[in-house]
Amino acid sequence: MKDCIFCKVVRGEIPSARVYEDENIIAFLDIAPVHKGHTLVIAKEHYETIMELPDRLLQELAVAVKRVSRAVMRATNAGGISLSLANHGIAGQTVPHAHFHVMPRFEGDGLRHWPQGKYAEGEMKEYSEKIKASME
Ligand code: 5GP
Ligand code: ZN
Numbered sequence: 001m002k003d004c005i006f007c008k009v010v011r012g013e014i015p016s017a018r019v020y021e022d023e024n025i026i027a028f029l030d031i032a033p034v035h036k037g038h039t040l041v042i043a044k045e046h047y048e049t050i051m052e053l054p055d056r057l058l059q060e061l062a063v064a065v066k067r068v069s070r071a072v073m074r075a076t077n078a079g080g081i082s083l084s085l086a087n088h089g090i091a092g093q094t095v096p097h098a099h100f101h102v103m104p105r106f107e108g109d110g111l112r113h114w115p116q117g118k119y120a121e122g123e124m125k126e127y128s129e130k131i132k133a134s135m136e
Helices: 005-011 055-076 123-134
Strands: 018-021 025-029 039-043 080-084 099-105
Touching (some): 005 025, 025 055, 039 055, 055 099
Antiparallel strands (some): 039 099, 080 099
16 A cells, blocks of 8 residues: 555565565564564555454464564563554554554563453343354
C-alpha cells in the first residue's frame, strides 16, 4: 500500500534494522522500543489487522514470531517475552499494517498487565454464548 509506513519498510524506502526475512515475512527493530531488542514482525503484504490476514500467512507469521521470540530472548538475556498485537485505533494500533510486537521482559521492569474486571452472576455465560454464536 502506497502510503503505509510498514509497506515502505518492506520496499526499503524507509531504512530498518532487520533481524529476519523470508519470502513473505520480515522482522525489524521497533524505532521506539519498550526495551532494546523490541522487534516487530509483519507480513510483507499489507493487511490492516489480524482479522484480514489469510490463514496461511498468519500461520507463517506465527511461526516467525516464535523464532524471533526465541532469538530476542537469547540475544537480550531476557527473562521472558511479551507478545502484543493491537487491532484498530481504539485498541492502540497506530500503524494500520498488522504487526506483532515481540518485547523482551526483565525482572522488575515495571510493565503491568491491563486492569482486570469482574463478571456479574450469569454474565460469563451470556458473553461466552454471544461470542460462540458470532464465530464464522
Ligand atoms: P502500534 O502502536 O501500531 O501497535 O505499533 C506501531 C509501532 O511502530 C510503534 O511501537 C512505533 O514505535 C513503531 N514505528 C513507527 N514508525 C516506525 C518506523 O518508521 N520504523 C520502525 N522501525 N518502527 C516504527
Ligand atoms: Zn502496509
